[in-house]
Amino acid sequence: MRILRALVLPFVIVLTHTDTSYPQSAWHWGNPQPQGNNLHAVQLLDSHSAIAVGDAGTIVRTSDAGASWSFQDHAGGLSTIRAVRFLNSETGFLAGEALSGESVLMRTTDGGGNWTMVTHTISLLYSIYFKDAYDGFVVGSGGTILRSTNGGNTWSQPVSGVFFDLHDVHFIDSNMGLAVGSSGTILLTADGGATWTLQPSVTSNNLNSISLLDSQKGTAVGDAGTILETTTAGATWSTVTSGTSANLMSVTYTPAGVGVIAGDSGIVLRKSFWDDDWKLQSSGTTTNLESVHFITDNDGISAGRNGMIVWTTDGGSTWAVKTSGSFATLNGVASASGDFLTAVGNSGLILHSSDGGGTWNDQASGTKEHLYGVTFTDASTGIIVGNRGTLLRTTDGGQNWTQATNIPRARLNFVSFADPRNGFAVGASGTILRSADGGETWTGSTSGVNAAFYGASSADSLNIVAVGASGTIVRTTDGGASWKSQILGTTNGGVTWNTQGDGLTPWFYAVWFMNPSTGVVLGSPSDVGLPPNILRTVDGGTTWSRVLSSSEWGTLRAVAFTDPTDGYAVGDLGVMLQTTDGGATWDTMQSPTAQNLKGITFSDQGFVTAVGSGGTVIHTAPGAVTSAEVSGREGTSSQFWLGQNYPNPFNPSTTIEFTIPRPLHVILRIYSLLGEEVTTLLNDDLSAGSHRIRWDATGLPSGVYFCRLLTAETDESRRLILLK
Numbered sequence: 079m080r081i082l083r084a085l086v087l088p089f090v091i092v093l094t095h096t097d098t099s100y101p102q103s104a105w106h107w108g109n110p111q112p113q114g115n116n117l118h119a120v121q122l123l124d125s126h127s128a129i130a131v132g133d134a135g136t137i138v139r140t141s142d143a144g145a146s147w148s149f150q151d152h153a154g155g156l157s158t159i160r161a162v163r164f165l166n167s168e169t170g171f172l173a174g175e176a177l178s179g180e181s182v183l184m185r186t187t188d189g190g191g192n193w194t195m196v197t198h199t200i201s202l203l204y205s206i207y208f209k210d211a212y213d214g215f216v217v218g219s220g221g222t223i224l225r226s227t228n229g230g231n232t233w234s235q236p237v238s239g240v241f242f243d244l245h246d247v248h249f250i251d252s253n254m255g256l257a258v259g260s261s262g263t264i265l266l267t268a269d270g271g272a273t274w275t276l277q278p279s280v281t282s283n284n285l286n287s288i289s290l291l292d293s294q295k296g297t298a299v300g301d302a303g304t305i306l307e308t309t310t311a312g313a314t315w316s317t318v319t320s321g322t323s324a325n326l327m328s329v330t331y332t333p334a335g336v337g338v339i340a341g342d343s344g345i346v347l348r349k350s351f352w353d354d355d356w357k358l359q360s361s362g363t364t365t366n367l368e369s370v371h372f373i374t375d376n377d378g379i380s381a382g383r384n385g386m387i388v389w390t391t392d393g394g395s396t397w398a399v400k401t402s403g404s405f406a407t408l409n410g411v412a413s414a415s416g417d418f419l420t421a422v423g424n425s426g427l428i429l430h431s432s433d434g435g436g437t438w439n440d441q442a443s444g445t446k447e448h449l450y451g452v453t454f455t456d457a458s459t460g461i462i463v464g465n466r467g468t469l470l471r472t473t474d475g476g477q478n479w480t481q482a483t484n485i486p487r488a489r490l491n492f493v494s495f496a497d498p499r500n501g502f503a504v505g506a507s508g509t510i511l512r513s514a515d516g517g518e519t520w521t522g523s524t525s526g527v528n529a530a531f532y533g534a535s536s537a538d539s540l541n542i543v544a545v546g547a548s549g550t551i552v553r554t555t556d557g558g559a560s561w562k563s564q565i566l567g568t569t570n571g572g573v574t575w576n577t578q579g580d581g582l583t584p585w586f587y588a589v590w591f592m593n594p595s596t597g598v599v600l601g602s603p604s605d606v607g608l609p610p611n612i613l614r615t616v617d618g619g620t621t622w623s624r625v626l627s628s629s630e631w632g633t634l635r636a637v638a639f640t641d642p643t644d645g646y647a648v649g650d651l652g653v654m655l656q657t658t659d660g661g662a663t664w665d666t667m668q669s670p671t672a673q674n675l676k677g678i679t680f681s682d683q684g685f686v687t688a689v690g691s692g693g694t695v696i697h698t699a700p701g702a703v704t705s706a707e708v709s710g711r712e713g714t715s716s717q718f719w720l721g722q723n724y725p726n727p728f729n730p731s732t733t734i735e736f737t738i739p740r741p742l743h744v745i746l747r748i749y750s751l752l753g754e755e756v757t758t759l760l761n762d763d764l765s766a767g768s769h770r771i772r773w774d775a776t777g778l779p780s781g782v783y784f785c786r787l788l789t790a791e792t793d794e795s796r797r798l799i800l801l802k
Contacts, residue, residue, distance in 0.1 A: 104768070105151075105670040108435040108687070108695035110403035112138055112147035113385045115671050116692075118160045120381035122373040123167065128389075129190070130369075130381040131159035131172065133672035134652060137190065144389050144400035151670040152177070154184040154193035155722045158672070161216070163206035171196075171230060173203035173216055177668075177722035183216060185230050197224065197233040205246045209255075215271055217244035217257050225271055238265060238274050250290040256312045258285035258298045266312045280306060280315050287328045291335055299326035299339050305347075305356065320347065320356055328370045332378070338394045340370035340380045348394045361388050362399045384673075384692035403438065404429065408689035409450045410492075410636075410677040415457035417681060420476055421689045422449035422462050430476050434685045435697030441476050451492040455501070461517045463490035463503045471517050482520060485511070491532045500539040502558060504531035510544060512558045523558040533636075537591040543619050545586035545599050553619045564619070584611045587635045590661075592642040594618055598625070598661035600634035600647050610634045610649065614661050625661060636678045636688075648675035648688050665733050665772060666724050670696055720787040720794040723773075727801035730776040734759070734796075736787050737768045745788040746771060748798075751781060759785075775800050 107113040117132035126143045130136075135152035136159065153159065156174040164170035172184040172193060181203050184193040201222035208214040216224040221238040238244065242263040249255035249271075257265040262279035279285075285300035298306040303320040320326065326341035339347040339356065344363040347356040361367065367382035378390045380397070384405045388397040408423035417434040420441075426449060428441040443449065449464035462470040462479065467487040470479040488509040495501035495517070503511040508525040525531070531546035543553045544561075551564040584602040591597035599613040599622065610632055613622040632653040639645035647655040652669035669675075675690035687697040719737040726732060738744060746760035756778070759771050775783075783798045 104698055105696045106436070106698070107149065107670075108431065108697050109429065109438045109693050110385050110401050110405060112401070113149045114403075114405075114673060114692050114694045115151070115385055116368075116383050116673075117381040117385060117387070118158075118368050119162045120369045120379050120387070121162055121164060121371050122377060122379050123164055125374060125377045128379050128387075129162055129164065129170075130379075130387060131162045131174075132381075132385075133158055134670055135159055135174070137162075138385075138387075139190070140400075144387065144398075147400075152668060152721075153190075154182075154195075156182070156184070160202070160204050161206045163208060163214075165208055165211060169229075171206050171214070173206055173218075175202070177724055177726060179726065181218065183224070183230075183233070196230055199224070202243075204244065207247045207249065209249045209252060209270075213252070213270070215247050215249075215255070217247045217259070219243045221259075223247075223257070223271070223274065236271060236274065240265065240276060245285065246287045248288050248290050248296075250293055250296070254290075254293065254311060256288050256290065256296065256298075258288045258300075260284045262300075264298070264312065264315070277312055278314070280317050286326065289329045289331050289337070291331050291337070297329050297331075297337060297339075299329045299341070301325045305339070318356065321358060322347075325366075327366075327368045327382075328380070330370050330372055330378075332372045332375045332393060334375045336375065336393055338370055338372065338378060340367035340382070342366040344386075346370075346380065346388075346394065346397065359394060359397070361397045363388060365405060404440070404693040406693055407691045408677065408693060408695065409448070410452045411679045411687055411689045411695075412452045412454050412460070413679045413681045413687075414454040414460060414475060415682060417685075418457065418475065419679070419681065419687055420452055420454065420460060420462075421677070421687075421695060422452045422464070423689075423693070424448045426464075428462070428476070428479070429695070431695075434681055435687045435695060438695060441479075443470065443479055444481070445470070450490065451494075451503070453493050453495055453501070455495045455498040455516055459498070459516055461493050461495075461501065461503070463493045463505070465489050469493075469503065469511075469520065482517070485520060486522065489530075491530070492534055494534055494536065496536040496539040496542070500536075500557070502534060502536070502542060502544075504534045504544045504546070506530045510558065510561070523561070525552050525561050525563070527552060527563050533586065533588040535589045535591045535597060537594040537597070541591070541594045541618065543589055543591060543597060543599075545589045545601070547585050549584060549586065551586065551589075551599065551619065551622070555618075564622075585633075586611070586613075587633070588637040588647070590637045590639055590645065592639055592660060596642070596660055598637065598645075600637050600649075602633040610653075612647075612655075612661070612664060625664065635674070635676045638678045638680055640680050640684075646678055646686060648678050648690075650674045652690075654688075665731075668721070668724060668735065718787075718789070718792040718794065720785070720796055722796055723785065723798050727799040728775070729800065729802050730778075731772055731774040732798065733770055733772050734785055735768060735770045738764060738766055738789065740766045742766075742789045742791065744769075745786075747786050747788070748773065749784045749786060751783070756783065 115133040115136040117130045120130040127141045135156035137150045137153045159174035161173040182198045201218040203218040214226045221240040224233045242260045244259040247257040262281040264277040265274040283301045283304045288298040290296040303322045305318040305320045306315045324342040329339045337349040344361045346359040346361040349356045365386040370380040372378035387400040406424045406427045411421040419431040421429045426443040426445040428443045429438040447465040447468045451463045454460040467485040469482040469485045488506045490505035493503040508527045510523040511520045529547040529550040531544045534544040536542040552561045586601035588600045612625040632650045634649035637647040652671040654667040654669045655664040673694040678688045721735040723732045748756040780802045785796045787794045
């Protein structure tokens with residue numbers, strides 16, 4: 079959704095079936111603040127209260143004009159929220175994608191405390207609009223139009239007559255409305271939305287948003303700086319100069335008729351009554367903005383990429399940034415000691431935390447080169463590597479960093495130490511550097527390959543493995559004096575692997591050895607649509623076997639283990655995996671972000687910290703992330719919650735999470751589509767908090783199943799899809 083319209087109505091819908099509420103995530107945002115997921119829609123509820131929604135099912139809310147915010151991920155069981163619409167302080171709607179993959183429309187009647195699905199579709203849903211308390215519309219991909227005439231209780235699907243995506247819809251009165259979408263699509267209705275006709279357009283660019291000023295005038299905006307205006311109730315349109323080539327994502331009019339547009343690169347355009355042209359305003363940011371909304375002539379808000387939120391109290395003339403922190407991509411993170419953490423990223427960025435990842439401050443790096451890896455050998459001594467031979471060293475905990483001498487100008491991607499003195503750095507064109515004095519001096523080591531290295535691991539100072547592009551794995555057993563190359567390839571999608579294979583060769587980005595014999599390598603899928611590759615060795619890297627995971631897609635970028643059995647891997651689109659058996663099996667974890675994650679580490683106190691694109695820093699409290707066949711996490715949630723299983727669809731196993739607010743006897747059963755009991759996963763007394771159980775459906779046919787959570791106080795169900 080690109081734009082929200084304010085419509086406050088004294089009307090409350092009473093639901094007649096059970097709501098589902100969703101507890102807070104075990105993860106917390108360290109940077110940016112209040113959070114860093116992309117926001118797709120925003121709405122002001124009054125001059126001080128606002129709600130914004132986005133990736134990873136994110137909802138952020140404020141009641142003090144942005145001075146403080148509450149945060150929730152996977153609200154309503156959604157993986158992405160594209161649109162939000164509140165009709166009053168209690169009744170609102172969300173549109174997005176569920177963890178199961180289907181698009182859903184959710185409703186709340188208690189101000190967002192509980193959300194219930196009211197309809198679902200295979201189409202993506204982009205925008206919600208209500209003409210009044212009863213008559214509402216949702217538009218989406220493939221020409222989808224949904225309509226409700228009873229306040230959202232039931233929804234019909236009028237025929238749009240087009241197959242283009244529809245991005246936004248707006249009505250000026252009970253009869254006349256317009257919808258816009260991809261390839262310049264403009265639809266007009268003159269009968270309240272019962273029928274729609276395609277209108278002539280003057281652009282083939284995607285149109286992202288529309289706003290109607292009165293019965294004749296309106297504005298639509300789109301890609302490549304497109305602005306269209308109509309003075310004929312949408313029958314004809316003219317192109318208006320915007321002065322920018324940036325994608326324009328959202329347009330709205332204040333109650334007094336001042337137009338405001340928001341778009342990529344922080345673009346904000348404004349047009350008053352007396353203006354002939356749209357005028358560029360300073361938004362205070364260069365981050366892409368996706369949605370803008372005004373509730374009065376003065377009070378407005380805009381939100382977009384990386385959690386950016388800006389607020390105006392003077393009608394859009396000036397804007398105040400409500401999001402704090404860095405937005406540069408972070409590529410690596412390391413724990414020094416205790417609660418001290420260091421993260422590194424693009425353009426020479428170094429962030430330091432002294433409270434386990436809760437707050438972060440810049441440290442001067444002395445360079446503008448991208449930084450890719452960081453490690454600490456003790457509380458004082460740390461090493462950072464980066465582009466064009468950047469190799470920085472500190473001996474005072476990061477207060478000062480000094481560039482090492484005699485370093486080749488190659489890009490260095492990763493650095494690690496086996497002990498306080500013996501370390502290595504790896505990078506482009508087969509580069510491997512060794513240090514035997516704690517990183518004070520470095521010498522080159524001949525790897526024998528020309529591929530780029532992205533990760534390395536050492537069980538001790540002699541046994542080291544480096545991994546990289548085109549399936550490259552090299553290992554040394556003599557501390558780097560000599561290296562043996564293994565370029566692994568597969569011709570059957572990763573089922574089997576051969577040295578020097580001529581088949582599909584994934585790129586490996588991360589490796590971890592728990593001891594000289596056992597290690598794992600992680601990277602990209604072997605082909606489009608396949609799960610990420612995870613390889614495991616139990617003979618020091620002489621042979622490797624593929625490990626299956628519950629992740630259905632994506633590239634894994636980093637891995638870390640707390641001990642020989644418990645480890646975590648992170649990657650693109652926020653994917654998170656966990657193992658409790660030394661890497662033999664991996665389960666998908668529910669991630670609080672959809673940003674690409676590039677680094678992960680553990681502190682001495684047990685905090686897990688992951689970093690990635692958009693300046694993302696997320697962290698847990700000590701011991702907050704645990705797993706087993708049935709695992710639990712004590713908490714203080716006052717609500718029952720049965721989460722959507724993940725992955726879904728699945729084959730053959732999936733993970734089910736649930737929360738109970740107090741100690742109770744819990745029964746968790748699986749039923750077939752016909753209502754026949756398939757199995758009882760759990761029948762036991764459990765403590766209060768969040769719990770996780772894994773269901774292996776090996777031997778069962780593909781189809782729809784239902785998971786039912788039963789206690790003395792609740793009865794909730796979820797749909798599961800087994801797809802073999």
